[in-house]
Amino acid sequence: MTVWQIVLLASVAVLALKVAGYLVPPSLMERPTPARVANLTTVGLLAALVVTQTFERSGGLVLDARVPAVVLAGILFAFRVPFIVVILVAALTAAGLRLLGWMA
Structure with missing residues (x-):
């Protein structure tokens, strides 16, 4: 299954x-x-x-740029940051890591 x-x-x-x-x-x-x-x-x-x-x-x-983005989103949620900010920061984190070639 x-x-x-x-x-x-x-x-x-x-x-x-x-x-x-x-x-x-x-x-x-x-x-x-x-x-x-x-x-x-x-x-x-x-x-x-x-x-x-x-x-x-x-x-x-698979461990790629999504992992740190999700971890960062979890931390931001723990601090009760607004949802839209969490999404934007997580997306920018993943995009930045991929742009730098880390965890692509």
Whole structure:
């Protein structure tokens, strides 16, 4: 099974979980455990997608200009920098590294 098949399968599972949230009684979803599982599954899938897009190419591990850009974006998010600034700085970082020939 490829990484993309796993991501798609997990996405279908999250969609099913979200739909089930509308079908179950509200009292069940107000409990802390089911609500936390639903929220953390979505966050986990998004994290897996980011990691897959950053570190994988043709089924192998790749370390190129995207890696420092994503790390820098994570640091800027930790400092609560506005989203547009994070995107611009990360894009400029990756572009600058590629222009300099580092991690191309």
